[in-house]
Amino acid sequence: MLAFPAGDAASTIGTLGYSLCANRDLIGCNWLCDNVSERTLCQSCFHTTKIPDISDLEKRRQWNRLERAKRRLFYALIKLNLPLAADPDVSQGSLRFELLGDRLLPNGEKKRVMTGHDHGLITINIAEADDAIREKNRTMMGEPYRTLIGHFRHEVGHYYWDQLVDRPGAIDRFRALFGDERRDYSEALGIYYDNGPLADWQKSFVSAYATAHPWEDFAETWAHYLHMVSGLETAFAYGLNPQPSEIGAPPLIQLADPYHVSDHKQLLDHWVPITVAMNAMNRSMGNRDYYPFVLSSRISEKLHFIHDLIKQQ
Numbered sequence: 001m002l003a004f005p006a007g008d009a010a011s012t013i014g015t016l017g018y019s020l021c022a023n024r025d026l027i028g029c030n031w032l033c034d035n036v037s038e039r040t041l042c043q044s045c046f047h048t049t050k051i052p053d054i055s056d057l058e059k060r061r062q063w064n065r066l067e068r069a070k071r072r073l074f075y076a077l078i079k080l081n082l083p084l085a086a087d088p089d090v091s092q093g094s095l096r097f098e099l100l101g102d103r104l105l106p107n108g109e110k111k112r113v114m115t116g117h118d119h120g121l122i123t124i125n126i127a128e129a130d131d132a133i134r135e136k137n138r139t140m141m142g143e144p145y146r147t148l149i150g151h152f153r154h155e156v157g158h159y160y161w162d163q164l165v166d167r168p169g170a171i172d173r174f175r176a177l178f179g180d181e182r183r184d185y186s187e188a189l190g191i192y193y194d195n196g197p198l199a200d201w202q203k204s205f206v207s208a209y210a211t212a213h214p215w216e217d218f219a220e221t222w223a224h225y226l227h228m229v230s231g232l233e234t235a236f237a238y239g240l241n242p243q244p245s246e247i248g249a250p251p252l253i254q255l256a257d258p259y260h261v262s263d264h265k266q267l268l269d270h271w272v273p274i275t276v277a278m279n280a281m282n283r284s285m286g287n288r289d290y291y292p293f294v295l296s297s298r299i300s301e302k303l304h305f306i307h308d309l310i311k312q313q
Helices: 006-015 057-078 129-142 146-164 170-178 185-196 214-236 263-286 299-312
Strands: 018-020 032-034 048-050 096-100 115-116 121-125
Touching: 006 018, 006 096, 032 146, 057 146, 057 214, 096 115, 115 146, 146 170, 146 214, 146 299, 170 214, 170 299, 214 299, 263 299
Parallel strands: 048 096, 096 121
Antiparallel strands: 018 032, 115 121
């Protein structure tokens, strides 16, 4: 983190070998560009290849909120040393983001933008940045948890499945834990939306949507892993040191850096007590559970698989 006088930002930063992101004035991006790369956009904004019509102030506000969440995503990807495409060009496999809104066609019909991933291209409907719309979608789809950062973490999980899992060795372990991804994807989603999640899904899946297909199970679990390490880092930064869940267990020693812990069990041992405390705090304020998840032993195995994938980078 760098601090500088508000009225002399550009010249001060320039002497340190950086320049301000070109999106600073548009959406308040507070990231910097390394002058060596000669880019005008920071590493996070650089990977956004399409944006909404910014002459519409509401769309610009939504874009602002999406990029703020995406910077948190990129912070984690960089800390975890995960591969990022050097240049988000239009080729398949290059990580890039399109943040777009629905369009009204000349015939009066609305062309919807569908949030999803396709060979490195992640599309997010900017309407998700509207709290009322996101809450409506959350309720309509029966989801206990739906956030902007959750969308980004989920969709980038699909990207890293292509990068890290779809290869000899990893794919066999993946199929043993998550199932066979060669199952017809469209058919599986149709069955899910027609019939809902499997009975007793909580025993093996981190969310109901994870039951739809092994790819979605991986993406949901991947997002959850990023929730966990990011949440722990924030908790520790504020001096929140959890107590062990088991009575009589020795006190937990705060982890130095949750992003670089070798033992997966240590993450869970610290994370679970914090989530219990967060839920208790929310209930005391009359709100629904802040963390509506239960991490079973099977889910822990899946998180362990993702932990190992990342540690190999």
